[in-house]
Amino acid sequence: MPTATTMMATVSTSDVLPHKPSSKGSLSTEATLQLLYNCAARAFLHRDVTITFTLLSAAFALLPPPFAPSPDPLDVHRRKWDILRITLETTVFSSTLDIANLPQPLRESLLLSPQSFISTFSAFLPHQVLITLVASSIKIDCPSVGCEMTEDWLPKRGEPYHKVLQLYCLHVLPRLGEWEYNELSSDKRRVSLIL
Numbered sequence: 001m002p003t004a005t006t007m008m009a010t011v012s013t014s015d016v017l018p019h020k021p022s023s024k025g026s027l028s029t030e031a032t033l034q035l036l037y038n039c040a041a042r043a044f045l046h047r048d049v050t051i052t053f054t055l056l057s058a059a060f061a062l063l064p065p066p067f068a069p070s071p072d073p074l075d076v077h078r079r080k081w082d083i084l085r086i087t088l089e090t091t092v093f094s095s096t097l098d099i100a101n102l103p104q105p106l107r108e109s110l111l112l113s114p115q116s117f118i119s120t121f122s123a124f125l126p127h128q129v130l131i132t133l134v135a136s137s138i139k140i141d142c143p144s145v146g147c148e149m150t151e152d153w154l155p156k157r158g159e160p161y162h163k164v165l166q167l168y169c170l171h172v173l174p175r176l177g178e179w180e181y182n183e184l185s186s187d188k189r190r191v192s193l194i195l
Helices: 029-045 049-062 075-094 104-109 114-119 127-139 143-156 162-175 188-194
Strands: none
Touching (some): 127 162, 143 162
16 A cells, blocks of 8 residues: 555544643654654554554655655654554454444555555665565465565665565565575575575
């Protein structure tokens, strides 16, 4: 599901945000995103899908896409919010929640096949977000999509990627019955050393 940018009318963020006085009069975008995140994470843990989704929508309305590949102050927030969004949507997709109470975009995602569901994410992809997507593909039993994402992502990265490689080698490839492929240049010891 693409990044949500609309607010739900049924629950406003003022209903769930703590009211803290600010000496500046208004909060910075980063402070607002952190407050929203704390409330959204709490709502997610309490399985309140509607409030979590509403707060996600509010946060993504505040988060512009990155202008360049170089880091900016909001990168940490983008990553956290993408992980929470993917986790929420995967939880909804793989559970038996009452669909009548779900926000419309989440209901629509339930009509997709697991492969299409995972493929629709258009997330900013640092390794933490990729790990969440690949784990989600395993959770909803479509490791082939996780395999494709990992194979597309690995050659483009210069940063350490041992966690992605570990998830790929130990969970994705065995589920696909492709352990032989996991030998990486016919040397199983290299895989063991990398992991």
